[in-house]
Amino acid sequence: MSAEYILETHELTKEFKGFVAVNKVNLRVRRGHIHALIGPNGAGKTTCFNLLTKFIRPTSGRIVFNGHDITGESPAHIARRGVIRSFQISAVFPHLTVLENVRVALQRKLGNSFHFWRAESSLHTLNERARELLRAVDLGEYAGHLAVELSYGRKRALEIATTLAMEPELMLLDEPTQGMGLEDVDRVRQLIKQVSAERTILMVEHNMSVVSSIADTITVLQRGATLAEGPYAEVSRNPAVVEAYMGS
Numbered sequence: 001m002s003a004e005y006i007l008e009t010h011e012l013t014k015e016f017k018g019f020v021a022v023n024k025v026n027l028r029v030r031r032g033h034i035h036a037l038i039g040p041n042g043a044g045k046t047t048c049f050n051l052l053t054k055f056i057r058p059t060s061g062r063i064v065f066n067g068h069d070i071t072g073e074s075p076a077h078i079a080r081r082g083v084i085r086s087f088q089i090s091a092v093f094p095h096l097t098v099l100e101n102v103r104v105a106l107q108r109k110l111g112n113s114f115h116f117w118r119a120e121s122s123l124h125t126l127n128e129r130a131r132e133l134l135r136a137v138d139l140g141e142y143a144g145h146l147a148v149e150l151s152y153g154r155k156r157a158l159e160i161a162t163t164l165a166m167e168p169e170l171m172l173l174d175e176p177t178q179g180m181g182l183e184d185v186d187r188v189r190q191l192i193k194q195v196s197a198e199r200t201i202l203m204v205e206h207n208m209s210v211v212s213s214i215a216d217t218i219t220v221l222q223r224g225a226t227l228a229e230g231p232y233a234e235v236s237r238n239p240a241v242v243e244a245y246m247g248s
């Protein structure tokens, strides 16, 4: 355990009926970094994410967040600790406005705060905070638009805003640029870089131009195990990694 790493897994393992999908993975995510999890299809990336947010239970191994063993905790507990997976809680509601979508996320976060709801200024405060978050993801001018009207890239930006509303300390992003055109990829790439200034990001990402340009650390998985870990310049020259990608 160390303050340097916000998240550590120790020999994290998941078997499905004898098939080892994640095999003794020791992931170390440095606080403040953008950390990318990459690897060919079937490498175990999604399973890792599902283990981290406790959608599924590990066969063995431990997950330590901020020095606390969170292995047995419920998804809600893990979220309350500040590990938020984008698109986990907050699907975008297409027929609400962009502002309303963020407000719903904020209301979720504040849902249990009785005192907050007694305050007369609550709605005003919520709207202010929602607008602030929208400005942070460059959607300020879209506040009154219906979510359904947004481009794909802007929808993803909205999803990131709703995730930020949950105040993540560690934000997990599932293939944030998947299926996007160049312009949207660039928008989301910049956005991730921007929001990473105040939090740690762990993302599964296939787009190597995104990974190479913004990830501080990369973990390459292959058949459930860690093949390499380090900065892009190092990992991309690793013969085992080159082989894994050529062969996939």
Ligand code: ADP
Pocket: 016, 019, 020, 021, 039, 040, 041, 042, 043, 044, 045, 046, 047, 048
């Ligand atoms: P990736 O996200 O890197 O493509 P996954 O984590 O989705 O990889 O899958 C890793 C391996 O685990 C794959 O071979 C997949 O078929 C297998 N797997 C994932 N989930 C299950 C499950 N619920 N039952 C059985 N096998 C699974």
